[in-house]
Amino acid sequence: MLQVQYIRDNRDEVIERLRIKNFDATTVIDDVKILDEERRNLQKELDDALAESNKIAKEIGALYKQGKRDEAEKMKARTVELKQLSKDLGDKLANVVNDLEAKLVLIPNLPHASVPSGKTADDNELVHQEGDVPQLFESALPHWDLIKKYDIIDFDLGNKVTGAGFPFYKGKGAKLQRALINFFLDKALDAGYTEFQPPLMVNEDSGYGTGQLPDKDGQMYHVGEDNLYLVPTAEVPITNIYRNVILKAEDLPIKNAAYSSCFRREAGSWGAHVRGLNRLHQFDKVEIVHIAHPDHSYEDLEQMRDHVALLVRALGLPFRILKLCGGDLSFTSALTYDFEVWSAAQQRWLEVSSVSNFESFQANRMKLRFKDSDGKTKLAHTLNGSALALPRIVAALLENNQTPQGIKIPNVLFPYTGFELIS
């Protein structure tokens, strides 16, 4: 969430920039200003009342020591009043703070100055495209048929054992998964990332920290018995490592990478366009997370973008990079690049990575700060991106690389798969 102080000092600018996200913030910002002023006034009154209480308590203590019981008893009358007063003020203050918070969480992150205006995904800006679109032979199949033909991924078994969206990977399909994960992780290590294996369940505080809670709780699987959530992405545990932490400036940037299974309920988002591997309840992903100095976070973003491009390129997949327009940008993001690979049999682009700079939006919520060289404690910037998400990469690989003889594995994966063809 945004910092109150920033809103207070830059009202018009905030409203103006949020227009890019097609968000009219006028009312909520003015509410925030009013509530914030109320909060400060109440705070002052409360502090004054408590200060007087403290002073009297000290005097009473002193009087008791001198044996002046009567005088002490007399002073107690005022403390009764003050106690009631501070209780009332405290209650009022708590209410105002609650209302203020409730308003603040409604305000999206400010888009970066370079974000194009626009309403839908059609307005996203194409910033890069490379690779040749493969020409498939006559009897080429979409991946959901290929996986059956070669018996490498089994949705029916998943349906039987768990339910829709939980496939089994078998034989060379399973090996291919493992190969991709290891390939992605090795590349991350080459690029200077620290590898983590995070817990696959997180507590409530972590859900709030990265913003899945309170709004998007329906998207996570909840283990009620222990009040834990299955991670929708490794971003959640990896970023929450730094919740309530004050780092040193020289620690930045922190670059972490983690492979994890990801669990998403995807309630209400199923349809014809999400066949096969296009959308799953459980999938695998390698995630990269940066904690960056505010002055350099956009350099980090470019670095991450380059890293993801390197991965897709190495796999030989035609891809394009889009800069999301204001309307398509997520609530929490300031700037996002989407990576899409061409899926030859489906004849469509599939999103395989989303690389975002959240600036201090997440950091403010989870109190992720650092001590800068000027001695001041400031909010850090958080960034993350997929590097990469497996299922759609697999879908594109299968479709694009199919030949009458079988599916060709990209060269870079040979050392990991141990085979060159799925036949």
Next chain:
RNA sequence: GGAGAGGUGGGUGAGUGGCUGAAACCAACAGUUUGCUAAACUGUCGUACCUGUGAAGGGUACCGGGGGUUCGAAUCCCCCCCUCUCCGCCA
């Protein structure tokens, strides 16, 4: 699952009702000394909010979380959470 112990500042750890936002030590930072390193010495050394706003200064809150007793709570009482140890079970 059973039994017990415990949660205090970056760390160790003192503190059982007012003189404690918190001893001491360690770490860290700055400086003095120094051919270099080390050592020694000196100083600084929590966070948030309000006020002031160039800084300083002042006020309030925070000793796992919440509530209560009291003029006054890290300290007493109640509830909750978490961690550790031993036993049992077990990948």
